Amino acid sequence: MNRLPIYIFRFIILVLLQIFIFSQIQFSNLINPYFYVLFVLLLPFDMPRSAMLLMAFFLGLTIDLFSNTLGMHAAACTWMAFTRPAVLKWISPREDYEADTLPTVHYYGLRWFVGYTLVMVFLHHFALFFIEMFRWSDFFATLARVFLSTLFTSFLIVVSQFFFFRK
Amino acid sequence: MRNILQFLIKYQFLLLFLLLETIAISLVIRYNYYHQISYLNSAQKWYASLSLKKEHARQYLKLKTLNDRLLIENERLRNELAYYQKKYTQYPQKAVHDSSDISYLTARVINCTVHLPYNYLTLDKGSDSGIQPNMAVISDQGIVGVVIATSKHFAIVMPVLNKKFKVSAKFKKNNYFGSFEWPGSNYRFGTLNDIPLHVPIKHGDTIVTSGYSNIFPEGIMIGVVEDYSISMGTFYSINVRLSTDFKNLYYVYLISNKKLLEQTTLENSVINE
Known part of the structure:
Protein backbone atom coordinates (compact mmCIF):
# COMPACT_ATOMS: atom_id res chain seq x y z
CA MET A 1 0.00 0.00 0.00
CA ASN A 2 3.02 2.30 0.24
CA ARG A 3 2.66 2.88 -3.51
CA LEU A 4 -0.60 4.77 -3.03
CA PRO A 5 0.95 8.27 -2.56
CA ILE A 6 2.95 7.77 -5.76
CA TYR A 7 -0.21 7.04 -7.71
CA ILE A 8 -2.06 10.01 -6.23
CA PHE A 9 0.87 12.27 -7.06
CA ARG A 10 1.04 10.84 -10.59
CA PHE A 11 -2.71 11.35 -11.02
CA ILE A 12 -2.47 15.03 -10.13
CA ILE A 13 0.63 15.66 -12.25
CA LEU A 14 -0.82 13.92 -15.30
CA VAL A 15 -4.13 15.81 -15.04
CA LEU A 16 -2.27 19.12 -14.75
CA LEU A 17 0.04 18.29 -17.66
CA GLN A 18 -2.94 17.29 -19.78
CA ILE A 19 -4.97 20.40 -19.05
CA PHE A 20 -2.22 22.99 -19.29
CA ILE A 21 0.05 21.54 -21.95
CA PHE A 22 -1.25 18.63 -24.00
CA SER A 23 -4.82 19.88 -24.41
CA GLN A 24 -3.38 23.08 -25.90
CA ILE A 25 -1.52 21.20 -28.64
CA GLN A 26 -3.45 20.93 -31.87
CA PHE A 27 -1.87 20.45 -35.27
CA SER A 28 -4.58 21.39 -37.74
CA ASN A 29 -7.18 19.68 -35.56
CA LEU A 30 -5.83 16.27 -36.57
CA ILE A 31 -3.53 15.53 -33.67
CA ASN A 32 -4.81 15.82 -30.13
CA PRO A 33 -2.51 14.02 -27.69
CA TYR A 34 -4.13 12.61 -24.56
CA PHE A 35 -1.05 11.87 -22.51
CA TYR A 36 -2.95 11.38 -19.24
CA VAL A 37 -3.97 7.83 -20.21
CA LEU A 38 -0.48 6.88 -19.05
CA PHE A 39 -2.02 6.71 -15.59
CA VAL A 40 -4.20 3.75 -16.56
CA LEU A 41 -1.32 2.07 -18.40
CA LEU A 42 0.90 2.09 -15.34
CA LEU A 43 -1.60 0.76 -12.80
CA PRO A 44 -0.26 -2.39 -11.13
CA PHE A 45 -1.12 -5.84 -12.50
CA ASP A 46 -2.63 -7.07 -9.26
CA MET A 47 -5.04 -4.18 -8.82
CA PRO A 48 -8.66 -5.37 -8.43
CA ARG A 49 -10.32 -4.96 -11.80
CA SER A 50 -13.38 -3.13 -10.47
CA ALA A 51 -11.16 -0.66 -8.61
CA MET A 52 -9.32 -0.06 -11.87
CA LEU A 53 -12.59 0.73 -13.66
CA LEU A 54 -13.56 3.21 -10.97
CA MET A 55 -10.12 4.87 -11.05
CA ALA A 56 -10.28 5.22 -14.83
CA PHE A 57 -13.81 6.61 -14.70
CA PHE A 58 -12.78 9.14 -12.08
CA LEU A 59 -9.69 10.11 -14.09
CA GLY A 60 -11.75 10.67 -17.23
CA LEU A 61 -14.34 12.63 -15.31
CA THR A 62 -11.63 14.91 -13.88
CA ILE A 63 -10.31 15.65 -17.36
CA ASP A 64 -13.90 16.20 -18.56
CA LEU A 65 -14.56 18.76 -15.86
CA PHE A 66 -11.61 20.84 -17.01
CA SER A 67 -12.16 20.53 -20.73
CA ASN A 68 -15.92 21.03 -20.84
CA THR A 69 -16.63 17.66 -22.43
CA LEU A 70 -18.58 16.08 -19.61
CA GLY A 71 -18.77 12.31 -19.96
CA MET A 72 -16.62 11.82 -23.06
CA HIS A 73 -13.26 11.13 -21.43
CA ALA A 74 -14.99 9.22 -18.65
CA ALA A 75 -16.57 6.89 -21.19
CA ALA A 76 -13.33 6.42 -23.14
CA CYS A 77 -11.22 5.81 -20.02
CA THR A 78 -13.69 3.32 -18.56
CA TRP A 79 -13.70 1.47 -21.87
CA MET A 80 -9.89 1.46 -21.89
CA ALA A 81 -9.68 0.09 -18.36
CA PHE A 82 -12.28 -2.51 -19.24
CA THR A 83 -10.17 -3.81 -22.12
CA ARG A 84 -6.86 -3.69 -20.23
CA PRO A 85 -6.98 -7.20 -18.70
CA ALA A 86 -7.75 -8.72 -22.10
CA VAL A 87 -5.00 -6.71 -23.81
CA LEU A 88 -2.47 -7.68 -21.13
CA LYS A 89 -3.40 -11.31 -21.60
CA TRP A 90 -3.14 -11.03 -25.36
CA ILE A 91 0.36 -9.52 -25.41
CA SER A 92 1.73 -11.33 -22.36
CA PRO A 93 5.41 -12.36 -22.65
CA ARG A 94 6.20 -16.06 -22.93
CA GLU A 95 6.90 -16.61 -19.26
CA ASP A 96 3.85 -14.57 -18.17
CA TYR A 97 3.91 -11.59 -15.81
CA GLU A 98 5.96 -12.07 -12.68
CA ALA A 99 4.78 -11.14 -9.24
CA ASP A 100 5.94 -7.79 -7.87
CA THR A 101 6.50 -6.27 -11.28
CA LEU A 102 4.80 -3.29 -12.94
CA PRO A 103 3.79 -2.84 -16.58
CA THR A 104 6.77 -0.66 -17.48
CA VAL A 105 9.67 -0.55 -19.91
CA HIS A 106 12.08 -1.51 -17.17
CA TYR A 107 10.48 -4.87 -16.46
CA TYR A 108 9.30 -6.00 -19.86
CA GLY A 109 11.45 -4.16 -22.38
CA LEU A 110 10.86 -1.52 -25.01
CA ARG A 111 9.22 -3.75 -27.59
CA TRP A 112 6.60 -5.05 -25.22
CA PHE A 113 5.89 -1.59 -23.84
CA VAL A 114 5.52 0.02 -27.28
CA GLY A 115 3.04 -2.65 -28.35
CA TYR A 116 1.10 -2.36 -25.11
CA THR A 117 0.98 1.45 -25.37
CA LEU A 118 -0.09 1.48 -29.02
CA VAL A 119 -2.96 -0.95 -28.46
CA MET A 120 -4.26 0.69 -25.30
CA VAL A 121 -3.94 4.26 -26.60
CA PHE A 122 -5.63 3.27 -29.83
CA LEU A 123 -8.57 1.76 -27.93
CA HIS A 124 -8.91 4.93 -25.87
CA HIS A 125 -8.58 7.37 -28.76
CA PHE A 126 -10.93 5.37 -30.96
CA ALA A 127 -13.67 5.50 -28.32
CA LEU A 128 -12.99 9.13 -27.47
CA PHE A 129 -12.98 10.54 -30.99
CA PHE A 130 -16.05 8.65 -32.06
CA ILE A 131 -17.97 9.69 -28.96
CA GLU A 132 -16.85 13.24 -29.70
CA MET A 133 -18.11 13.07 -33.30
CA PHE A 134 -21.17 11.02 -32.33
CA ARG A 135 -21.90 9.86 -35.87
CA TRP A 136 -20.42 7.52 -38.45
CA SER A 137 -20.71 9.79 -41.47
CA ASP A 138 -17.15 11.15 -41.32
CA PHE A 139 -15.82 7.73 -40.44
CA PHE A 140 -12.51 7.88 -42.31
CA ALA A 141 -11.68 11.45 -41.34
CA THR A 142 -12.22 10.53 -37.70
CA LEU A 143 -10.23 7.33 -38.13
CA ALA A 144 -7.33 9.37 -39.51
CA ARG A 145 -7.46 11.55 -36.41
CA VAL A 146 -7.50 8.44 -34.25
CA PHE A 147 -4.40 6.98 -35.93
CA LEU A 148 -2.36 10.17 -35.98
CA SER A 149 -3.22 11.05 -32.40
CA THR A 150 -2.52 7.48 -31.27
CA LEU A 151 0.95 7.61 -32.81
CA PHE A 152 1.70 10.98 -31.26
CA THR A 153 0.36 10.12 -27.79
CA SER A 154 2.19 6.77 -27.81
CA PHE A 155 5.40 8.50 -28.87
CA LEU A 156 5.09 10.94 -25.97
CA ILE A 157 4.33 8.16 -23.51
CA VAL A 158 7.25 5.96 -24.59
CA VAL A 159 9.69 8.87 -24.59
CA SER A 160 8.47 9.97 -21.17
CA GLN A 161 9.38 6.55 -19.80
CA PHE A 162 13.05 7.25 -20.40
CA PHE A 163 13.00 10.73 -18.94
CA PHE A 164 10.70 10.77 -15.97
CA PHE A 165 9.95 7.25 -14.88
CA ARG A 166 13.46 5.94 -14.36
CA LYS A 167 13.61 3.26 -11.79
CA MET B 1 -31.88 -14.11 -3.88
CA ARG B 2 -28.62 -16.01 -3.41
CA ASN B 3 -28.51 -16.71 -7.12
CA ILE B 4 -28.88 -13.02 -7.89
CA LEU B 5 -26.03 -12.18 -5.52
CA GLN B 6 -23.84 -14.85 -7.06
CA PHE B 7 -24.65 -13.51 -10.49
CA LEU B 8 -23.76 -9.98 -9.40
CA ILE B 9 -20.44 -11.08 -7.91
CA LYS B 10 -19.53 -13.26 -10.85
CA TYR B 11 -20.14 -10.53 -13.41
CA GLN B 12 -19.27 -7.54 -11.23
CA PHE B 13 -16.53 -6.37 -13.61
CA LEU B 14 -18.80 -6.37 -16.65
CA LEU B 15 -21.75 -4.93 -14.75
CA LEU B 16 -19.67 -2.15 -13.24
CA PHE B 17 -18.29 -1.38 -16.70
CA LEU B 18 -21.79 -1.16 -18.16
CA LEU B 19 -22.98 1.00 -15.28
CA LEU B 20 -20.06 3.45 -15.58
CA GLU B 21 -20.44 3.65 -19.36
CA THR B 22 -24.15 4.33 -19.02
CA ILE B 23 -23.41 7.14 -16.59
CA ALA B 24 -20.71 8.57 -18.86
CA ILE B 25 -22.78 8.43 -22.05
CA SER B 26 -25.82 9.94 -20.37
CA LEU B 27 -23.58 12.75 -19.10
CA VAL B 28 -22.38 13.26 -22.67
CA ILE B 29 -25.91 13.47 -23.98
CA ARG B 30 -27.20 15.57 -21.10
CA TYR B 31 -24.49 18.23 -21.00
CA ASN B 32 -23.19 18.56 -24.55
CA TYR B 33 -25.59 20.46 -26.73
CA TYR B 34 -24.38 19.03 -30.04
CA HIS B 35 -24.64 15.46 -28.77
CA GLN B 36 -28.08 16.12 -27.41
CA ILE B 37 -29.35 17.24 -30.80
CA SER B 38 -27.83 14.31 -32.68
CA TYR B 39 -29.20 11.91 -30.11
CA LEU B 40 -32.67 13.37 -30.34
CA ASN B 41 -32.47 13.41 -34.13
CA SER B 42 -31.53 9.79 -34.53
CA ALA B 43 -33.22 8.24 -31.52
CA GLN B 44 -36.43 10.08 -32.10
CA LYS B 45 -36.56 9.18 -35.77
CA TRP B 46 -37.37 5.64 -34.64
CA TYR B 47 -39.34 6.61 -31.64
CA ALA B 48 -41.29 9.25 -33.53
CA SER B 49 -42.70 6.85 -36.09
CA LEU B 50 -43.87 4.67 -33.23
CA SER B 51 -45.42 7.56 -31.34
CA LEU B 52 -47.10 8.66 -34.54
CA LYS B 53 -49.14 5.45 -34.54
CA LYS B 54 -49.93 5.81 -30.86
CA GLU B 55 -51.03 9.38 -31.40
CA HIS B 56 -53.33 8.42 -34.26
CA ALA B 57 -55.23 6.17 -31.90
CA ARG B 58 -55.26 8.66 -29.07
CA GLN B 59 -56.46 11.54 -31.19
CA TYR B 60 -59.30 9.49 -32.57
CA LEU B 61 -60.65 9.15 -29.07
CA LYS B 62 -60.22 12.87 -28.47
CA LEU B 63 -61.85 13.97 -31.72
CA LYS B 64 -64.81 15.61 -30.12
CA THR B 65 -62.87 17.85 -27.76
CA LEU B 66 -60.44 18.70 -30.50
CA ASN B 67 -63.24 19.61 -32.86
CA ASP B 68 -64.77 21.84 -30.24
CA ARG B 69 -61.50 23.61 -29.67
CA LEU B 70 -60.92 24.09 -33.39
CA LEU B 71 -64.44 25.42 -33.80
CA ILE B 72 -63.94 27.96 -31.06
CA GLU B 73 -60.66 29.01 -32.57
CA ASN B 74 -62.17 29.27 -36.04
CA GLU B 75 -64.89 31.44 -34.69
CA ARG B 76 -62.40 33.75 -33.03
CA LEU B 77 -60.24 33.96 -36.15
CA ARG B 78 -63.25 34.70 -38.34
CA ASN B 79 -64.21 37.50 -36.03
CA GLU B 80 -60.73 38.93 -36.11
CA LEU B 81 -60.61 38.60 -39.87
CA ALA B 82 -63.87 40.46 -40.20
CA TYR B 83 -62.56 43.19 -37.93
CA TYR B 84 -59.34 43.66 -39.88
CA GLN B 85 -61.09 43.47 -43.23
CA LYS B 86 -63.25 46.32 -42.15
CA LYS B 87 -60.36 48.27 -40.70
CA TYR B 88 -58.12 47.93 -43.74
CA THR B 89 -60.62 48.39 -46.53
CA GLN B 90 -59.10 51.79 -47.21
CA TYR B 91 -55.61 50.34 -47.52
CA PRO B 92 -55.98 46.83 -48.84
CA GLN B 93 -52.47 46.76 -50.37
CA LYS B 94 -50.76 47.61 -47.14
CA ALA B 95 -52.58 45.00 -45.15
CA VAL B 96 -51.52 42.23 -47.48
CA HIS B 97 -47.95 43.43 -47.49
CA ASP B 98 -47.64 43.62 -43.71
CA SER B 99 -48.99 40.20 -43.05
CA SER B 100 -46.79 38.54 -45.66
CA ASP B 101 -43.67 38.91 -43.52
CA ILE B 102 -45.06 36.34 -41.15
CA SER B 103 -46.61 33.10 -42.27
CA TYR B 104 -48.07 30.21 -40.33
CA LEU B 105 -47.61 26.48 -40.69
CA THR B 106 -49.54 23.85 -38.77
CA ALA B 107 -48.14 20.65 -37.32
CA ARG B 108 -49.19 17.94 -34.96
CA VAL B 109 -47.49 17.09 -31.70
CA ILE B 110 -46.59 13.42 -31.71
CA ASN B 111 -44.47 13.25 -28.61
CA CYS B 112 -44.38 15.44 -25.54
CA THR B 113 -42.98 15.17 -22.03
CA VAL B 114 -43.86 17.49 -19.17
CA HIS B 115 -42.29 15.86 -16.12
CA LEU B 116 -38.56 16.34 -16.87
CA PRO B 117 -36.48 19.43 -16.12
CA TYR B 118 -35.54 19.57 -19.83
CA ASN B 119 -38.59 18.59 -21.84
CA TYR B 120 -38.81 18.36 -25.62
CA LEU B 121 -41.67 18.01 -28.11
CA THR B 122 -41.62 16.22 -31.42
CA LEU B 123 -43.70 17.46 -34.36
CA ASP B 124 -44.83 15.39 -37.31
CA LYS B 125 -43.38 17.76 -39.90
CA GLY B 126 -39.78 18.66 -40.66
CA SER B 127 -37.54 20.45 -43.09
CA ASP B 128 -39.44 18.96 -46.04
CA SER B 129 -42.47 20.99 -44.97
CA GLY B 130 -40.42 24.15 -44.56
CA ILE B 131 -39.79 23.97 -40.84
CA GLN B 132 -36.47 25.41 -39.75
CA PRO B 133 -34.70 25.85 -36.43
CA ASN B 134 -35.58 29.05 -34.53
CA MET B 135 -39.20 29.11 -35.68
CA ALA B 136 -41.63 30.09 -32.97
CA VAL B 137 -44.24 27.51 -31.98
CA ILE B 138 -47.64 28.50 -30.57
CA SER B 139 -50.96 26.81 -30.02
CA ASP B 140 -54.49 28.13 -29.97
CA GLN B 141 -54.03 28.53 -26.21
CA GLY B 142 -50.77 30.46 -26.33
CA ILE B 143 -47.01 30.10 -26.42
CA VAL B 144 -45.47 26.62 -26.85
CA GLY B 145 -41.76 26.95 -27.63
CA VAL B 146 -39.14 27.21 -30.34
CA VAL B 147 -37.87 24.73 -32.93
CA ILE B 148 -34.28 23.67 -32.17
CA ALA B 149 -33.65 20.89 -34.65
CA THR B 150 -35.27 19.38 -37.71
CA SER B 151 -34.88 16.22 -39.70
CA LYS B 152 -36.64 15.55 -43.00
CA HIS B 153 -39.98 14.59 -41.52
CA PHE B 154 -39.77 15.60 -37.88
CA ALA B 155 -38.90 18.63 -35.81
CA ILE B 156 -37.81 18.93 -32.19
CA VAL B 157 -39.21 21.81 -30.18
CA MET B 158 -37.78 23.20 -26.97
CA PRO B 159 -41.00 24.09 -25.14
CA VAL B 160 -41.52 26.62 -22.37
CA LEU B 161 -41.23 23.60 -20.07
CA ASN B 162 -37.46 23.44 -20.45
CA LYS B 163 -35.06 25.08 -18.04
CA LYS B 164 -32.98 26.40 -20.94
CA PHE B 165 -35.99 28.24 -22.39
CA ASP B 245 -51.84 23.05 -21.19
CA PHE B 246 -48.95 20.87 -22.41
CA LYS B 247 -50.70 17.71 -21.32
CA ASN B 248 -53.48 18.55 -23.73
CA LEU B 249 -51.54 19.72 -26.76
CA TYR B 250 -52.36 18.32 -30.18
CA TYR B 251 -52.07 20.94 -32.89
CA VAL B 252 -49.53 23.74 -33.00
CA TYR B 253 -48.79 26.60 -35.33
CA LEU B 254 -45.29 27.49 -36.45
CA ILE B 255 -44.50 31.08 -37.19
CA SER B 256 -41.94 31.77 -39.85
CA ASN B 257 -40.67 35.32 -39.92
CA LYS B 258 -39.16 36.18 -43.28
CA LYS B 259 -37.38 39.21 -41.94
CA LEU B 260 -35.82 37.37 -38.99
CA LEU B 261 -32.55 36.71 -40.81
CA GLU B 262 -32.27 40.32 -41.89
CA GLN B 263 -32.90 41.52 -38.34
CA THR B 264 -30.43 39.17 -36.66
CA THR B 265 -27.73 39.88 -39.24
CA LEU B 266 -28.05 43.60 -38.64
CA GLU B 267 -28.06 43.17 -34.86
CA ASN B 268 -25.05 40.85 -34.88
CA SER B 269 -23.08 43.18 -37.12
CA VAL B 270 -23.48 45.91 -34.53
CA ILE B 271 -22.63 43.66 -31.60
CA ASN B 272 -19.51 42.33 -33.30
CA GLU B 273 -18.01 45.75 -33.83
Missing part, protein backbone atom coordinates in the same frame (compact mmCIF):
# COMPACT_ATOMS: atom_id res chain seq x y z
CA LYS B 166 -36.17 32.00 -21.93
CA VAL B 167 -38.39 34.59 -23.54
CA SER B 168 -38.94 38.29 -23.08
CA ALA B 169 -42.46 38.86 -21.74
CA LYS B 170 -44.56 41.84 -20.73
CA PHE B 171 -47.78 42.87 -19.07
CA LYS B 172 -50.48 43.27 -21.64
CA LYS B 173 -52.04 46.19 -19.77
CA ASN B 174 -49.03 48.47 -19.31
CA ASN B 175 -46.14 47.00 -21.36
CA TYR B 176 -43.68 46.58 -18.47
CA PHE B 177 -41.41 43.76 -19.61
CA GLY B 178 -39.22 41.15 -17.93
CA SER B 179 -37.72 37.78 -18.57
CA PHE B 180 -39.91 34.70 -18.50
CA GLU B 181 -38.59 31.23 -17.72
CA TRP B 182 -39.64 27.90 -16.29
CA PRO B 183 -38.27 26.89 -12.88
CA GLY B 184 -38.50 23.22 -13.76
CA SER B 185 -41.05 21.87 -11.33
CA ASN B 186 -44.73 22.33 -12.11
CA TYR B 187 -45.79 22.13 -15.75
CA ARG B 188 -48.65 24.57 -15.17
CA PHE B 189 -46.55 27.48 -13.85
CA GLY B 190 -43.66 29.62 -15.06
CA THR B 191 -41.85 32.59 -13.56
CA LEU B 192 -41.64 36.18 -14.78
CA ASN B 193 -38.63 38.02 -13.34
CA ASP B 194 -37.19 41.52 -13.46
CA ILE B 195 -40.46 43.43 -13.05
CA PRO B 196 -39.70 46.58 -10.99
CA LEU B 197 -41.50 47.09 -7.69
CA HIS B 198 -43.52 50.15 -8.71
CA VAL B 199 -45.53 48.20 -11.27
CA PRO B 200 -49.05 47.50 -10.01
CA ILE B 201 -49.78 43.77 -10.19
CA LYS B 202 -53.09 42.01 -9.73
CA HIS B 203 -54.03 38.36 -9.65
CA GLY B 204 -55.22 37.49 -13.17
CA ASP B 205 -53.19 40.07 -15.11
CA THR B 206 -52.35 38.83 -18.60
CA ILE B 207 -48.73 38.18 -19.61
CA VAL B 208 -47.83 38.16 -23.31
CA THR B 209 -44.62 38.01 -25.33
CA SER B 210 -42.93 41.37 -25.72
CA GLY B 211 -41.57 40.92 -29.24
CA TYR B 212 -38.08 41.88 -28.08
CA SER B 213 -36.84 38.36 -28.66
CA ASN B 214 -36.41 37.99 -32.39
CA ILE B 215 -38.24 34.72 -32.50
CA PHE B 216 -41.65 35.45 -31.04
CA PRO B 217 -43.87 38.20 -32.43
CA GLU B 218 -45.41 40.59 -29.97
CA GLY B 219 -48.57 39.78 -28.07
CA ILE B 220 -48.63 36.00 -27.91
CA MET B 221 -50.41 34.80 -24.80
CA ILE B 222 -48.16 33.27 -22.14
CA GLY B 223 -50.41 33.10 -19.10
CA VAL B 224 -51.98 34.95 -16.20
CA VAL B 225 -50.55 36.10 -12.88
CA GLU B 226 -51.22 33.58 -10.13
CA ASP B 227 -49.25 35.14 -7.26
CA TYR B 228 -46.04 37.09 -6.78
CA SER B 229 -43.22 37.73 -4.33
CA ILE B 230 -40.29 40.12 -4.06
CA SER B 231 -36.93 38.59 -4.92
CA MET B 232 -33.64 40.21 -3.88
CA GLY B 233 -35.55 43.28 -2.70
CA THR B 234 -35.55 45.04 -6.06
CA PHE B 235 -37.74 43.07 -8.44
CA TYR B 236 -40.91 41.04 -8.39
CA SER B 237 -40.76 37.34 -9.06
CA ILE B 238 -44.17 36.54 -10.50
CA ASN B 239 -45.70 33.10 -10.63
CA VAL B 240 -47.53 32.81 -13.96
CA ARG B 241 -50.16 30.18 -14.74
CA LEU B 242 -49.35 29.06 -18.29
CA SER B 243 -52.21 29.40 -20.72
CA THR B 244 -50.99 26.40 -22.73
